[in-house]
Amino acid sequence: MHKLVRQVRFSLNPFMDKDKLGYNSYVSKPTGEGLSLFFELGIELLGTIDSSTGFLVNVVDIDKQVREQVVPVFSTSIRTHYRAGKEVSFLDLIKLLGLCRQKLAGSFPAAKLSRLNLKLNPFRQIAIDSEADKMVYFSEKFEFAATHILWNNDFTEQRNIDVFGKCANPSGHGHNYIVEVTVKTPASGDFSIAEFERTVDKELIRLVDHRNLNEDVDFFNMTNPTMENIAVFAWEKLVGKLNKQMLHCVTIWESERACCSYTGPE
Numbered sequence: 716m717h718k719l720v721r722q723v724r725f726s727l728n729p730f731m732d733k734d735k736l737g738y739n740s741y742v743s744k745p746t747g748e749g750l751s752l753f754f755e756l757g758i759e760l761l762g763t764i765d766s767s768t769g770f771l772v773n774v775v776d777i778d779k780q781v782r783e784q785v786v787p788v789f790s791t792s793i794r795t796h797y798r799a800g801k802e803v804s805f806l807d808l809i810k811l812l813g814l815c816r817q818k819l820a821g822s823f824p825a826a827k828l829s830r831l832n833l834k835l836n837p838f839r840q841i842a843i844d845s846e847a848d849k850m851v852y853f854s855e856k857f858e859f860a861a862t863h864i865l866w867n868n869d870f871t872e873q874r875n876i877d878v879f880g881k882c883a884n885p886s887g888h889g890h891n892y893i894v895e896v897t898v899k900t901p902a903s904g905d906f907s908i909a910e911f912e913r914t915v916d917k918e919l920i921r922l923v924d925h926r927n928l929n930e931d932v933d934f935f936n937m938t939n940p941t942m943e944n945i946a947v948f949a950w951e952k953l954v955g956k957l958n959k960q961m962l963h964c965v966t967i968w969e970s971e972r973a974c975c976s977y978t979g980p981e
Contacts, residue, residue: 716761716762716763717761717762717763717764717771718759718760718761718829719759719760719761719762719771719772719774719826720757720758720759720760721757721758721760721774721777721778722755722756722757722758723740723755723756723757723758723777723778723781723782723785724740724741724742724743724744724753724754724755724756725743725744725745725747725753725754725756725782725786725789726743726745726746726747726751726752726753726754727745727747727751727752727754727786727789727790727793727794728747728748728749728750728751728752729752729793729794729796729797729798730794730797730798731748731749734746734747734748734751734790735748740778744782745782745786752793754789754833754834755833755834756781756785756815756831756832756833756834757830757831757832757833757834757842758777758781758819758828758830758831758832759828759829759830759831759832760772760777760823760826760827760828760829761826761827761829762825762826762827765825771825771826772823772825772826776823777823780819780822780823781819784815784818784819784822785815785818785819788811788814788815788818789811789815792807792811804904805841805904805906805908806903806904807904808833808835808841809841809843809851809902809904811833812831812833812841812842812843812851813843813902815831816828816831816843816845819831827845828845829844829845830842830843830844830845831843838855838856839853839854839855839856839908840853840854841853841854842854843902849901849902850899850900850901850902851899851900851901851902851906852897852898852899852900852963853897853898853900853906853908853911853960854895854896854897854898855895855896855908855911855912855915856893856894856895857893857894857895857896857912857915857916857919857920858891858892858893858894859891859892859894859920859923859924859925860889860890860891860892860924860925861889861890861892861923861924861925861926861927861928861940862887862888862889862890862926862927862928863882863887863888863889863890863927863928863929863935863940864882864883864884864885864886864887864888864929865879865882865883865939865940865941866879866883866939867939887927887929890969890970892923892942892945892967892968892969893967893968893974894919894920894945894949894965894966894967894968895964895965895966895968896915896919896949896953896962896964896965897962897963897964897965897966898911898957898960898961898962898963899960899961899963900959900960900961901959905959906959906960910958911957911960914953914956914957914958915953918952918953918956919949919952919953922952923945928940928945932948934948934951935948941975942967942968942969942973942974942975943967943975943977945967946965946966946967946975946976946977947977949965949967949977950962950965950977950979953965954979962979963978964976964977964978965977965978
């Protein structure tokens with residue numbers, strides 16, 4: 716079984732009757748004119764590859780279907796709301812994704828449409844599964860700065876250096892960590908982004924931001940503050956604290972090239 720993910724980008728000016736298609740699909744197509752709204756829709760497909768082509772689905776066909784079936788749905792909805800002076804609510808976005816899923820149904824006979832993912836900005840996104848109509852996934856990234864040292868008192872000094880390398884520096888070192896918190900929330904749209912952010916800030920970020928993790932956070936007094944263990948710590952601090960939302964996953968980045976996700980105990 717293969718999973719294919721294609722990101723399709725497009726921009727819409729809600730006050731123009733029609734957007735120009737443009738020529739740069741990497742940025743967005745339609746291209747948008749003036750101050751436009753940017754969208755990035757992720758399409759996840761599951762299936763087995765065609766031995767004659769090596770494709771699960773040709774990404775050119777994915778782009779074509781999205782621009783023919785989905786972009787008009789966004790265009791109509793966004794323009795209708797803006798011109799009527801109405802907000803586009805969280806529930807409206809969920810309904811939009813549901814309608815897009817219906818439009819794409821049957822468009823890829825060789826594969827199963829498993830998820831649609833809408834990026835709301837570079838750090839926030841919502842997603843729906845093809846069969847989980849009652850729940851929506853919402854993700855947002857947060858930043859915190861912290862120092863740590865990786866060391867095991869049961870190891871010799873040399874073994875600590877061999878295992879942890881530069882991270883065993885007795886003076887410690889710092890990271891600008893990124894933590895992405897993903898929750899499952901009812902598709903009814905009863906969800907406040909501001910309240911979600913307040914909870915994550917109170918229950919997690921304030922505990923670790925500008926801290927020496929080894930010294931200032933009790934959890935790491937006897938546990939190495941690796942990104943794997945920080946993900947566990949973050950999970951334990953947030954699980955059960957997010958009102959009606961169910962914590963789904965926590966991902967910790969300690970650099971652009973390294974991250975770890977945790978989805979709770981099995």
